[in-house]
Amino acid sequence: MPKKRSGGGLSTTQQAAKFLGVAALSGVVLAGIALPAAGALGLATKGTVEGFDEIPANLKTPPLSQRTTILDSKGGLIASVYSRDRTVVPLKNISPYMQKAIVAIEDARFYEHGAIDLKGILRALNRNVQTGGTTEGASTLTQQYVKNVFVEEAGDDPDKVAQATQQTMGRKVQELKYAIQVEEELGKKKILENYLNITFFGQQAYGIEAASQRYFSKSAKDLTLEESALLAGVVQSPSRYDPVNDPAEATKRRNMVLQRMADVGDISKAQAEKAKATPIKLKVKKPQNGCITAVSGAGFFCDYVRHVFLTDPVFGKTKEDRAKIWNRGGLTIRTTLDPQSQQSVQASIKSHVYKTDKVATAVTLVQPGTGKIMGMGQSKPYGFGTNETQYNYSVNKSMGGSNYGFPTGSTFKPFLAAAAIQGGKPATQVYPSPYEMDYPDTVRSCGKPWVNDGVPKYHLENESETEKGPYALREAMEKSVNTYFVQMLQDIGMCPVSQMTDKLGVVQGDGSKLPQNPSTLTLGSNGLSPLTMASAYAAFANRGTYCTPIAMESVSTADGTSLPVPKTSCSQAMSPTTADTINTLLRGVVDSGTGQEAGLQNRDNAGKTGTTDARKNAWFVGYTPNMSGAVWVGSPSQSVEMERITIGGVYQDKVYGGQVPGPIWRDAMTGALNGVAAPPFNTVDIPDPPKNDERDRDRGRDRGDEGRPGAGGKKPGGKNPFPGITIPPNLIGGTNGGGHRGQTNGGTQGP
Secondary structure, three states: OOOOOOOOOOOHHHHHHHHHHHHHHHOOOOOOOOOOOHHHHOOOOHHHHHHHHOOOOOOOOOOOOEOEEEEOOOOOEEEEEOOOEOOOOOHHHOOHHHHHHHHHHHOOOOOOOOOOOHHHHHHHHHHHHHHOOOOOOOOOHHHHHHHHHHHHHHOOOHHHHHHHHOOOHHHHHHHHHHHHHHHHHHOHHHHHHHHHHHOEOOOOEEOHHHHHHHHHOOOHHHOOHHHHHHHHHHOOOOOOOOOOOOHHHHHHHHHHHHHHHHHOOOOOHHHHHHHHOOOOOOOOOOOOOOHHHOHHHOHHHHHHHHHHHHHOHHHOOOHHHHHHHHHHEOOEEEEOOOHHHHHHHHHHHHHHOOOOOOOEEEEEEEOOOOOEEEEEEEOOOEOOOOOOEOOOOOOOHHHOOOOOOEEOHHHHHHHHHHHHHHOOOOOOOEEOOOOEEEOOOEEOOOOOOEEOOOOOOOEEEOOOOOOOOOEEHHHHHHHOOHHHHHHHHHHHOOHHHHHHHHHOOOOOOOOOOOOOOHHHHHHOOOEEOHHHHHHHHHHHHOOOEEEOOEOEEEEEOOOOOEEOOOOOOEEEOOOHHHHHHHHHHHHHHHHHOOOHHHOOOOOOOEEEEEEOHHHOEEEEEEEEOOEEEEEEEEOOOOOOOOEEEEEOOEEEEEOOOOOOHHHHHHHHHHHHOOOOOOOOOOOOOOOOOOOOOOOOOOOOOOOOOOOOOOOOOOOOOOOOOOOOOOOOHHHOOOOOOOOOOOOOOOOOOOO
């Protein structure tokens, strides 16, 4: 009876001896043992034949995981991402020294034996019996390759990896069966090529090409004798023989490989001695993995691409399917990112907002008519350190963004105006627009009406006490008069606005639909993302046609096969006339209104400012006929009120949408559009209302605040100052101030 270990099982040496004994009795271990069929193996008993034949012989070699390359729209490298750093190369692109070195040290009789090496097994068995352990193995390169296939298939699952590498007789027999198949189907050269591409060389490098680049910053085809011997020696124990962390141990192992190459006649003794005397000369290239390595601040765009791949069904029906393809890698992803636009975005951010500032900025540029994301960046860099983050402030939560997005303030007003004009309201529409007022008692919605049931009633006011109407739409938009747009919402109801924002792809940062209340649908009190805003405004530039944003132009696999990619979906959100009217109105904002500091030179441009309650957020969203962009500035945690604050080295008494985000937008757009055609808008004629000397003409600064606590007791007059222009009767006359500010913006937002 064989002696058992304390754990109850046979030792590895005893198992090997038992296996050899059984195999020899059965006639299995013949010269080379690489025999094509069970009958030729000479198995002695029926049971043994059936047991061996029951092991499936259809080893399915998984595609080797490789690095994925993410490119910009011009083919420039943005970043490389991988779960395993590997670049598969053919045998002809691997140095002959490397081929000989790995064979010499791992399996010197590789070209002489079959799937297993009987002489090697007997030699290893004898050596292990003498030492009482398992100091020498006998796996051939073919068997090692098969084991590596199992490990590759296991991926990063620790249980599957343990199963793939467990030292059991069953796994060894299975490995042998597959090795026989591989020898028959592939041949020696292909096995060697596959082995060198699959094996692990330490320092996160899988395969000889990645290893050559990691340790020597060169291609595998250019490896010298000394370099090849070093890498061949690493394979047995990548941690023990790591030349970066233990060059002395790595040198000993390298010299052992060189000696072995001389012993088998691959090199002369003189070559071996000369190589042994040569010190190790590394030129280590640090791993460049992941979006953290992206160029031009494109780390967040890179991460957005990853989220799209892992969530869009076009890349696989289930999240597991998509993750498997992504982790396998080897993809070449050509994106929509325009390098000129991205560089301009990043340069503008750096000149206006520092990463150490209390607040941050996020900028996104989108191409009208295509939905292509042209630029995306933010002041807090992509990373894990101080003043760095992995939250992408430009996108929704599902794509790696903040939990809720950021309140948009008055940049929401053009959506309301578009809904009103689309519904038949004239661009000359006039409302009384007092300095302050209660929200309406009720406002129609798509369902149950909204009721002003605050105690006291919800109240709002304009930025300045001199800002009191009546106003027509053009001037109300230029000045961003809060009370004007609340009265417009009361007039048309909330349902048309909800329907318009649905068509423009406007959802909250958490992906949910905008709630129907006056504060949300007038003054932008709920959180949206810059990408959402830039894409929605792009519909104005595109004469009413909204296109969903896209980030990829093409994806191909390692073998050149093209994969389908998400396509933009374009639909008419409003009539061209409505869009042209909004373009005319918003052009006035940058020409003479609150967005003058954002205006571009020598090209048609339009936009809207926005500043939210307590100045926690400031926005500028604007566009030309061929580019749309959104800029947000604020605290991601919504904890900073931007008064008496220094941003980008400039002291700001009070931050306005036109004052800080506006110049960021201007500089980003100027660089992005440098050398690009400057087409004009289609505009409409909007007559100016009759002048009234008693009306305030102070254009002031940004009027995008939701409102401050009202002073109460004011009652604006109710006479129509514009004979011949209709003011809805229910909106003529003032309302008593209630001493309570407008609806809140939803509380604290942020990551």
